[in-house]
Amino acid sequence: MIEEIFRAEYGRAVSVLTRVLGDLDLAEEAVQDAFTTAAEQWPVKGVPPAPAGWIITTARNRAIDKLRRESKGHEKLAQAALLQHEPEEEVGDVPDDRLRLIFTCCHPALALPAQVALTLKLLGGLTTGEIARAFLVPEPTMAQRIVRAKGKIRAARIPYRVPRDADLPERLKAVLAVVYLIFNEGYLDKVGLEAEAIRLGRVLAQLMPDEPEVWGLLALMLLVASRREARLRDGEIVLLADQDRSRWDADLIAEGQDIVRRCLRWNRPGPYQIQAAINAVHSDPPTDWHQVVALYDQLLAVTPSPVVALHRAVAVAETDGPEKALREVDALDLDRYHLFHAVRAELLTRLGQDPTAALEAALDRAEHPAERALLRGRLAAADQQDHADEHDQHDHDPQPGRDTTGL
Structure with missing residues (x-):
């Protein structure tokens, strides 16, 4: 419960106090102290009816105490006095x-x-x-x-002020x-x-x-969020190709695609608009992989990045086969990135090669439980395949000890 409130309200509490104090470190320290106090008191006294307000009030009191302890002359005392009142809403853009x-x-x-x-x-x-x-x-x-x-x-x-x-x-x-x-x-x-x-x-x-990249980012988030309900099954990630599309949010898809069309009319492409367009293509099954590759080419021209190149290689595997895609992946310097090794493992599997080492490298670098669960499942499947291959090999090999030199 406290962790959820921390995630939801930490930023707002810091921003409120920073706006009044003009002191980032003091605001952050006060909010952290407030959450520490919450972790000590709430399990005993219960969560207050308005936990977000409790955090902000407690943090403000902590800031007042600190300013009074450190007060030198009138400046710190004036800041403390200001904090004793509810901060007024600042007018700005x-x-x-x-x-x-x-x-x-x-x-x-x-x-x-x-x-x-x-x-x-x-x-x-x-x-x-x-x-x-x-x-x-x-x-x-x-x-x-x-x-x-x-x-x-x-x-x-550097002043903490509302930009115009x-x-x-x-x-x-x-x-x-x-x-x-x-x-x-x-x-x-x-x-x-x-x-x-x-x-x-x-x-x-x-x-x-009037900023197309702002709309592009919004469209990208809406289209990705539309697949949330189909993204996990029993705590494990479900890859896009295996998702139950009936669980996708049609309203979010429609809104995201509408924004993508609006961005196209601007004709001022940027990275978020292009990524949104890629996700819009995925939202209209079956995926047109040649169009996806073309969009990744455009994205690489705008934002050269090995991560973008990795995702492009995934699409290349669908248009030109896994062998070409693997060559492109192996040219990338992304050893620390777990998805690099996961993609390599998938391409090796499609080429009939052993993906175990790549899967182990991906698992070693992945940290999210759902990603680790997916990788462990793929490792188990690869292990079963290895045993099956060994069994088939024994069925066709000469019997142990049999002399085959004359065959």
């Missing part, structure tokens, strides 16, 4: 507290990866390890990146990346994060209605 803080963290003074990582930490309620996995980097590397970003904010005195219209476009790329990574973190089991990302996407679309 961004009509949502969490979205405000996303835009604020995505300040151009920070490198793009730092912007995204810091915002995910503050708004998504994600751990440093979860963010590291999203970026395919070691956790200590990500921890240092977040610390450096906070340090740069302090050193440069003129500031929005230059921060849009990082904002979209943050929203999409929050969505991806909720892809398998964190329904609240997936829904929150879609909500933020809708707010962005209202805020910037």
Whole structure:
């Protein structure tokens, strides 16, 4: 229960206090203290009727106490006095507290990866390890990146303010990346994060209605979310080809496809629009794999990436066969990525080769229980096939000890 509330409300609580305090570290520390107190008290006293309000009030009280303890002159005391009152709603171009803080963290003074990582930490309620996995980097590397970003904010005195219209476009790329990574973190089991990302996407679309990439991201999330009910079976991932399409959400598909058509009329393609178009093709069975390959070619031209190339290779396997796809996959430097090894295993299986080593490598790198369950099932199937092949081989081999040199 506390973990669910943490996921849902951590970002909002940090954003409310940051807006009033103008001090990110103090806001984050106060909210973390509030959740620590909740973990101690709620199991004994019960969950309060309005847990989100309880967290924000408790965090504000923690901030007041800290400011009073550290007060030097009137400035800190004035901040503490301000916090004793409910924060007034700030008027600005961004009509949502969490979205405000996303835009604020995505300040151009920070490198793009730092912007995204810091915002995910503050708004998504994600751990440093979860963010590291999203970026395919070691956790200590990500921890240092977040610390450096906070340090740069302090050193440069970057203000935490609501951006105006003129500031929005230059921060849009990082904002979209943050929203999409929050969505991806909720892809398998964190329904609240997936829904929150879609909500933020809708707010962005209202805020910037003439930005096709904003609409492209919204369409992409809607089309992927439409398959949620068919995505898992007994805690194990069901691959797209094996999903029960009757369980797909027709309304989300229709809305997503309508947005994709609207984006095509803009004729200003970007990575989210292209990914949305790919998912729109998958939503109209049977999948036109030649069209999917063509769209991945366009995506690679816009956003060159080994991960994109990996997904393109999956489509190539359907159009030109697994042998060509495997050659493309083996040319990629994605050893840390579990899906790289999982794709290799699938292609090896289709070529009649042993996928065991690739499956073991994928399992060693996968962390989500549903992904691990799928890989264990495929390993068991590969093992059974090996035993069957050995049995067939023994049926045709000479009997042990029999002299065959003259045959």
